[in-house]
Amino acid sequence: MGISREQAAENREAIVGAAERLFREHGVDAVGLTALMKAAGFTQGGFYNHFKSKDALVAAVMGRAVAASEGALAGGDVAREASMSREARVDRYLSVAHRDDVACGCPMAGFAGDAPRIGDEAQACYAKGLADTIERMTTAGIEQGLSPAQATQAAMARFAQMVGTLLLSRAVVNADPALSEALLAAGRQALNGERADA
Amino acid sequence: MGISREQAAENREAIVGAAERLFREHGVDAVGLTALMKAAGFTQGGFYNHFKSKDALVAAVMGRAVAASEGALAGGDVAREASMSREARVDRYLSVAHRDDVACGCPMAGFAGDAPRIGDEAQACYAKGLADTIERMTTAGIEQGLSPAQATQAAMARFAQMVGTLLLSRAVVNADPALSEALLAAGRQALNGERADA
DNA sequence: TGTACATCAGTGAACGCGCGTTCACTGATGTAC
DNA sequence: TGTACATCAGTGAACGCGCGTTCACTGATGTAC
Numbered sequence: 001m002g003i004s005r006e007q008a009a010e011n012r013e014a015i016v017g018a019a020e021r022l023f024r025e026h027g028v029d030a031v032g033l034t035a036l037m038k039a040a041g042f043t044q045g046g047f048y049n050h051f052k053s054k055d056a057l058v059a060a061v062m063g064r065a066v067a068a069s070e071g072a073l074a075g076g077d078v079a080r081e082a083s084m085s086r087e088a089r090v091d092r093y094l095s096v097a098h099r100d101d102v103a104c105g106c107p108m109a110g111f112a113g114d115a116p117r118i119g120d121e122a123q124a125c126y127a128k129g130l131a132d133t134i135e136r137m138t139t140a141g142i143e144q145g146l147s148p149a150q151a152t153q154a155a156m157a158r159f160a161q162m163v164g165t166l167l168l169s170r171a172v173v174n175a176d177p178a179l180s181e182a183l184l185a186a187g188r189q190a191l192n193g194e195r196a197d198a
Numbered sequence: 199m200g201i202s203r204e205q206a207a208e209n210r211e212a213i214v215g216a217a218e219r220l221f222r223e224h225g226v227d228a229v230g231l232t233a234l235m236k237a238a239g240f241t242q243g244g245f246y247n248h249f250k251s252k253d254a255l256v257a258a259v260m261g262r263a264v265a266a267s268e269g270a271l272a273g274g275d276v277a278r279e280a281s282m283s284r285e286a287r288v289d290r291y292l293s294v295a296h297r298d299d300v301a302c303g304c305p306m307a308g309f310a311g312d313a314p315r316i317g318d319e320a321q322a323c324y325a326k327g328l329a330d331t332i333e334r335m336t337t338a339g340i341e342q343g344l345s346p347a348q349a350t351q352a353a354m355a356r357f358a359q360m361v362g363t364l365l366l367s368r369a370v371v372n373a374d375p376a377l378s379e380a381l382l383a384a385g386r387q388a389l390n391g392e393r394a395d396a
Numbered sequence: 397t398g399t400a401c402a403t404c405a406g407t408g409a410a411c412g413c414g415c416g417t418t419c420a421c422t423g424a425t426g427t428a429c
Numbered sequence: 430t431g432t433a434c435a436t437c438a439g440t441g442a443a444c445g446c447g448c449g450t451t452c453a454c455t456g457a458t459g460t461a462c
Binding site: 200201202203205230231232233242243245246251252 | 414415416417418419422423424425426
């Protein structure tokens with residue numbers, strides 16, 4: 001076709017973007033390269049001009065997803081995110097909207113199911129994203145007067161509860177919508193409610 | 199071959215058993231019926247004498263996994279489980295051994311990643327298993343003096359934290375083993391530590 | 397600045413392979429007389 | 430109780446299909462002179 005280098009870079013981003021959306025929605029294994037390239041607006045053969053294998057694409061997707069979420073716990077606008085209170089962030093994370101928006105939500109939750117089975121490079125991106133997220137929450141805890149050890153422990157426990165609640169609520173949303181919503185409400189209550197120790 | 203009905207029922211169980219192990223280890227999508235039947239000791243063609251489709255097998259696996267876990271939160275011996283304290287159960291659930299034993303551990307955690315993508319019948323089994331688990335924990339909370347509403351909320355929050363911690367710790371075990379263990383420790387601390395409100 | 401040519405992101409057919417599923421066939425089990 | 434036959438859990442080859450990947454080819458872009 002003959003394409004400018006700038007255009008080629010944009011096309012590569014389009015492929016990664018389509019892949020991220022499809023991978024989250026259907027799982028990495030369930031998305032074929034033919035369907036993926038079609039979704040990005042190309043034909044199958046062009047894939048290998050941009051990536052040396054599907055595994056390399058998965059790593060690129062994970063790297064991008066993690067980088068995009070730096071500064072925004074649950075996706076969405078970064079500037080607005082930074083100005084939100086911790087309580088508001090939890091309420092947004094454990095909202096019905098975030099539960100239903102797998103394609104754009106928190107990548108640590110969206111890829112948690114796939115993470116143990118993807119390639120080493122992609123796993124490393126995932127682990128870095130998790131470590132960064134916990135570090136950010138730890139810093140916030142220290143600013144509120146916790147010791148570094150307390151803050152780290154609290155950040156890990158709180159984030160695990162957020163992810164666990166979201167994942168379970170997504171897992172049963174079709175079969176038992178009432179349970180799905182009750183889980184979200186219980187999570188919000190536990191993280192924002194009467195407790196002041198974490 | 200000519201097989202007795204008793205033998206046929208045993209063979210069916212062997213298929214479901216092999217499927218449960220392989221599905222948990224590699225994900226439902228990544229396990230083919232040829233490999234599955236071979237693992238169970240049969241050839242591929244016999245599969246459809248027992249199940250009308252792969253989806254039907256997934257439902258059977260989920261039903262069995264959920265039924266087997268009734269009375270045993272983290273797998274293992276039911277009688278011993280019943281005599282354990284809540285603290286000991288949490289320590290076992292969030293142990294390195296349980297993290298590394300995906301094939302035999304808690305099915306709610308083991309299938310959480312696949313749950314949103316499996317068939318309706320299997321999803322219903324998963325949701326029932328989750329509801330039962332929470333109900334069991336709620337009953338225990340009421341016995342310790344909580345109101346039914348408090349106990350339900352606490353059970354959901356606690357179980358979500360257990361599952362979230364286990365899933366995140368499994369997700370990063372290869373890429374960042376230290377983080378994986380720190381997550382487990384933080385979860386044990388949060389669930390068994392100084393807090394007395396949940 | 398204009399021309400000649402190498403580069404490389406596209407296309408789309410094709411590769412071997414494993415998928416879920418179907419089929420004709422086998423032969424011991426279990427039943428009917 | 431013994432014989433004749435239907436049942437059905439096995440086998441293993443084959444089905445169409447989509448997978449990840451490779452390939453020969455195209456033609457505008459970008460470079461060298």
